[in-house]
Amino acid sequence: MPTPDRTAAKEKFMAFLEEKNLRITSQRRAIVETVFGTDQHFTAEQLLEWARERDASVSRATVYRTLPLLTESGLVHEMDFGKDYKIYDPNYADHPNHNHIICDDCDKIVEFESDKLDALETEISSKLGFSVKSQQLRINASCEEMKKLGACKNKDH
Amino acid sequence: MPTPDRTAAKEKFMAFLEEKNLRITSQRRAIVETVFGTDQHFTAEQLLEWARERDASVSRATVYRTLPLLTESGLVHEMDFGKDYKIYDPNYADHPNHNHIICDDCDKIVEFESDKLDALETEISSKLGFSVKSQQLRINASCEEMKKLGACKNKDH
DNA sequence: AGCAAGTCGAGACCGAGTCTCATTTGCAGG
DNA sequence: CCTGCAAATGAGACTCGGTCTCGACTTGCT
Ligand SMILES: [Mn+2]
Ligand SMILES: [Mn+2]
Ligand SMILES: [Zn+2]
Ligand SMILES: [Zn+2]
Numbered sequence: 001m002p003t004p005d006r007t008a009a010k011e012k013f014m015a016f017l018e019e020k021n022l023r024i025t026s027q028r029r030a031i032v033e034t035v036f037g038t039d040q041h042f043t044a045e046q047l048l049e050w051a052r053e054r055d056a057s058v059s060r061a062t063v064y065r066t067l068p069l070l071t072e073s074g075l076v077h078e079m080d081f082g083k084d085y086k087i088y089d090p091n092y093a094d095h096p097n098h099n100h101i102i103c104d105d106c107d108k109i110v111e112f113e114s115d116k117l118d119a120l121e122t123e124i125s126s127k128l129g130f131s132v133k134s135q136q137l138r139i140n141a142s143c144e145e146m147k148k149l150g151a152c153k154n155k156d157h
Numbered sequence: 158m159p160t161p162d163r164t165a166a167k168e169k170f171m172a173f174l175e176e177k178n179l180r181i182t183s184q185r186r187a188i189v190e191t192v193f194g195t196d197q198h199f200t201a202e203q204l205l206e207w208a209r210e211r212d213a214s215v216s217r218a219t220v221y222r223t224l225p226l227l228t229e230s231g232l233v234h235e236m237d238f239g240k241d242y243k244i245y246d247p248n249y250a251d252h253p254n255h256n257h258i259i260c261d262d263c264d265k266i267v268e269f270e271s272d273k274l275d276a277l278e279t280e281i282s283s284k285l286g287f288s289v290k291s292q293q294l295r296i297n298a299s300c301e302e303m304k305k306l307g308a309c310k311n312k313d314h
Numbered sequence: 315a316g317c318a319a320g321t322c323g324a325g326a327c328c329g330a331g332t333c334t335c336a337t338t339t340g341c342a343g344g
Numbered sequence: 345c346c347t348g349c350a351a352a353t354g355a356g357a358c359t360c361g362g363t364c365t366c367g368a369c370t371t372g373c374t
Contacts, residue, residue: 023340023351044330059354064331080295082237084362085330101287110285117281120274121296128267130258130298137294138237139278141287180320180371201361216323221362241331242361 006036009075009093016073027062030055035076035090041109043085081138083107099136103143110143163193166232166250173230184219187212192233192247198266200242238295240264256293260300267300 013032017024034051035042042050044063051058067088070076077092081102087109097118098111117137125132170189174181191208192199199207201220208215224245227233234249238259244266254275255268274294282289 021351025340025352027353057354061332061354061356062352065352080237080239082243084241101282101285103287104290110287112281112285114277114281117277120271120277121294124269124271124274125258125296125298128258128269129301130260130267130296132296132298133261135294135296135298137278137292139282139287139289139292141282141289141292144286178320182321182370184322214323218323218325218363219321222321 009036009090012093013070013073013075016075017069022069026055027051027058028066030058031063031066032070035070035088039091041079041087041089043087045085047088079136081109082140101139101141103146104140105142105146108143166193166247169250170227170230170232173232174226179226184208184212184215185223187215188220188223189227192227192245196248198236198244198246200244202242204245236293238266239297258294258296258298260303261297262299262303265300 010032013036014024017028031047031051034047034054038050044067047067048058048060048063051063067076067078070088071078075090075093077089079087079089079100081087081100095111095113097115098113099117100109100111102109118135121135121137122132125135167189170193171181174185188204188208191204191211195207201224204224205215205217205220208220224233224235227245228235231253232247232250234246236244236246236257238244238257252268252270254272255270256274257266257268259266275292278292278294279289282292
C-alpha cells in the first residue's frame with residue numbers, strides 16, 4: 001500500500017474544524033500530526049502516548065475529545081473488535097471501503113476489500129427497513145501462524 | 158419464531174459440565190434455568206438480576222464465570238455491538254446461523270439469516286489464510302421508527 | 315462419614331472512557 | 345496591538361463492565 005497523502009488529510013481536518021467554528025489549538029495540532037503521521041492502526045491510549053512525544057502538554061481528556069471529531073470528519077475510521085478498547089484507522093480517507101479481519105489469538109489485523117460484501121450488506125439492511133449508518137464485518141479467526149503454533153494465545157508473531 | 162426446547166438445552170449443558178468434570182451446583186442450576194427460561198437477548202447484569210430472583214445467593218462472580226461456559230458449550234451466543242457490555246442470545250442452539258442488525262439510536266436488535274452472507278464470509282477468510290472461529294456482521298443503522306422520529310437518540314419504541 | 319478438588323460470595327481491583335471545574339487560550343472586533 | 349469572552353484545556357475524580365483474590369463452603373467419590 002502506498003504512503004498516504006498525510007498533508008491533505010491534515011488540511012482537510014483543519015478546514016473541518018473551521019467550518020464548525022472550533023479552534024485550532026496547539027494540542028489539536030499535535031494530535032492531528034500524530035494521527036496522519038502514521039499509517040498504523042492505533043488505540044486512544046497509544047495516540048495519547050505518541051502525541052505526548054510531540055507535545056508533552058497533551059492530556060488524555062483532549063485525546064478522547066478529539067477522536068470523535070476525527071471520526072465525524074470521515075478522515076479516521078473507528079473500529080471495535082470486541083476487545084475493551086477501540087481501534088482507529090488513519091488511512092480511511094484514502095481507502096474508504098476496506099474491511100478488517102482480526103486474529104483472536106494474536107490480534108493481528110488484515111485489511112481487505114470486497115464489493116460483493118458491501119453490496120450484500122446494503123441489500124440486507126434495506127430489506128429489513130434499516131438505513132445503514134456504518135457496517136463492519138467482524139471475523140474473529142486464527143491466522144496461519146497461530147494455527148501452526150497450535151492455538152497459543154496472545155503471543156507475538 | 159416458535160418457543161425453543163428449553164429442556165433439551167438445559168440437559169445438554171449439564172452433560173457438558175459433566176464431560177469437563179465440572180460440578181452441578183445450585184447456583185449454576187439457577188443461572189441455567191434463567192438462561193433457557195427466556196428467549197430474549199440479555200446482558201450479564203440482567204442475567205444476574207433475573208437469576209437472583211430464583212436464588213438470591215447467586216453472585217456476580219458466578220454469573221461472569223458461568224457465561225463463558227455457556228458460550229463454550231455452543232448453546233449460548235455472545236455478541237458485541239460496540240457498546241460497553243456484551244449481549245447474549247439463548248436461542249443459539251435452535252438457530253445456529255442467524256445474524257443481527259442493531260439500531261444505533263434505540264438499541265433494537267433484529268435477527269436475520271443469510272446463506273449468501275455466511276458463504277461469502279467463509280470464502281474471504283480462507284482466501285486470507287485465516288480459519289474462522291466466529292463471524293459477526295455488525296450493521297449499525299437507524300430503524301424505520303427512528304427515521305420517522307428524526308434521529309432522536311436512545312428513546313423507547 | 316471423610317476427603318480433595320471445585321466452587322462459592324464479598325469486595326478489592328482494573329482499565330477504558332467520561333465528567334467537572336478552575337484556569338488558560340484562540341481569535342474576532344475595535 | 346489590546347481586550348473580552350467563548351471555547352478549550354489538564355488534573356484528577358468518577359463510572360461501569362468485567363476480573364481477581366482469598367478464606368469459607370459444596371460436591372462428588374470412596
Ligand atoms: Mn485499516
Ligand atoms: Mn439472536
Ligand atoms: Zn495470529
Ligand atoms: Zn430504532
